[in-house]
Amino acid sequence: MEFVKFQPLPGSSAQVEGYLHLPSGDAQNRREAFPAVVVCPGGGYESISAHEADPVALDFLAHGCQAFVLTYSIGEEAKDFRPLKELSETVRRIRENAAQWRVDPEKIAVCGFSAGGHLAGSLGTMWNDPELLKVYDNHGGQNKPNSMILCYPGITAEEFAHVESIENVSGCKQGTPGYGYFSLDKHVSQDTCPAFLWHTMEDDCVPVENSLKMLAALPHAGVPAEAHFFPHGGHGMPVCTQETGSPDPYNARWMDLCLDWLDNTFGYLL
Numbered sequence: 001m002e003f004v005k006f007q008p009l010p011g012s013s014a015q016v017e018g019y020l021h022l023p024s025g026d027a028q029n030r031r032e033a034f035p036a037v038v039v040c041p042g043g044g045y046e047s048i049s050a051h052e053a054d055p056v057a058l059d060f061l062a063h064g065c066q067a068f069v070l071t072y073s074i075g076e077e078a079k080d081f082r083p084l085k086e087l088s089e090t091v092r093r094i095r096e097n098a099a100q101w102r103v104d105p106e107k108i109a110v111c112g113f114s115a116g117g118h119l120a121g122s123l124g125t126m127w128n129d130p131e132l133l134k135v136y137d138n139h140g141g142q143n144k145p146n147s148m149i150l151c152y153p154g155i156t157a158e159e160f161a162h163v164e165s166i167e168n169v170s171g172c173k174q175g176t177p178g179y180g181y182f183s184l185d186k187h188v189s190q191d192t193c194p195a196f197l198w199h200t201m202e203d204d205c206v207p208v209e210n211s212l213k214m215l216a217a218l219p220h221a222g223v224p225a226e227a228h229f230f231p232h233g234g235h236g237m238p239v240c241t242q243e244t245g246s247p248d249p250y251n252a253r254w255m256d257l258c259l260d261w262l263d264n265t266f267g268y269l270l
Contacts, residue, residue, distance in 0.1 A: 001061070004101065008070070008089040013077065016090050018068040019061045020101055035107040035266055036066040036094055037149070040087065042114025042236065045078040045168035049236065051244040052113040059239050060111075063259050066103050068094065072119065079171025085136045087123050088143035095142050107266045110145040113238055114206055115165045117153025118184065121214065124148035124195065125187040147265050149258055150197045150214065152206055152235060157183035160209040188217040196261045197227040198254045205235035226261050228254060 004018040016038075024031045037060045041052035048071050057067035070090050072083040091108055098105040112120030126132055127144040138144075154162045157170075157180045172178030195218055199211040208229060218225040230251045237246030239255060262268070 006093065008086045008093060012073060012082065012086060014070065014072045014083075014086040016068050016070050016093075018066065018101065019057055020066050021061070021064070023102065031064075033098070033102050033104040034064060034066045035109065035262065035268055036068065036101075036103045037109045037111050038068045038070055038087070038090055038094070038120075038145075040070050040072065040110065040112035040116030040119045042112070042116045043074065044162065044165045045074050045083070045115045045118075046164065047074060048072075049113070049116075052116065052236070052238040055241070055244050056111065056113070056238050059255060063255075065262075066101060075168065078168045081132055081135055083119050083169065084122050084126065084132060087119055088127065088132070088136055088138060091123065091145055092139060092142040104266075104268075106146060107268060108145055109147040109149055109262065111149035111151065112153060113151045114236065115154055115162070115169075117150040118155065118165060118169065118182075120145075120148050121150050121153055121155060121184045121195075122182070122187075124150075124193045125184050125189070127193075128191060129187065131181075144191075145193050147194045147196070147262065149262075150195060150211065151238065151254070152199045152203055153197070153210060153214070154206050155184045155210040155214045157181070160207045160213075162206045162210075185213040185217040188214070188221045188223065190221050190223070192218065192221060192223045194224040194265050195226075196258050197225065198230070198257075199227075200230045200233035200235075200237075200251065202232055203235045224265070226257075228257055230254075 110120040240252035
């Protein structure tokens with residue numbers, strides 16, 4: 001395994017850490033390039049949840065992906081599209097360095113949890129948004145992910161919103177136009193990338209209606225999607241293990257379901 005680290009934007013506190021497979025030594029099954037997954041931990045745009053970072057990335061790595069973790073700007077630094085610019089530049093930089101990092105540039109997914117799910121969903125829906133392009137050059141769409149994995153994500157800025165997250169990322173108070181702008185289901189279009197979603201029905205922090213709103217919007221725009229809703233379990237259970245404080249073998253199946261979906265979406269055996 002190789003480890004890489006870079007800063008997506010100068011002057012930002014954000015950083016990216018990557019866990020990379022080395023080229024396979026098996027000539028018969030040699031793989032020169034791998035799919036990539038960029039993991040965005042949650043934390044309400046107020047903190048970065050460590051248990052939604054490396055444990056998730058290492059799980060994707062173990063299943064044949066190049067895995068990156070983005071520690072994005074939070075708190076007062078979360079407004080002015082800053083986290084979205086950081087994730088955009090992370091995806092663009094991975095494409096730019098695809099040969100060196102052994103990444104298939106057409107198979108890059110963003111994966112986010114809770115507020116990180118909002119961030120991943122923001123890039124999946126707003127990678128070419130006119131307001132983003134006023135403050136960020138996406139180099140003709142080089143920031144567009146090929147798919148997005150949204151894990152108990154914050155989506156809406158309306159009823160059922162996680163208000164603190166939306167206020168932090170928008171820099172605006174609930175009920176103002178700037179706040180409402182970050183309701184992601186309103187940004188779904190034919191340019192939105194394919195989506196995988198999962199949520200628990202008992203989530204009392206980010207209600208399941210967030211994923212349901214996104215799921216309702218995607219087919220109307222002709223965007224492929226798959227979603228799984230588990231009857232039990234609370235908020236913040238990334239890989240559903242004892243190590244991450246949320247042992248749940250039943251819900252842990254989301255990872256296998258997600259890998260099957262990535263395989264089907266990318267046409268790539270993981």
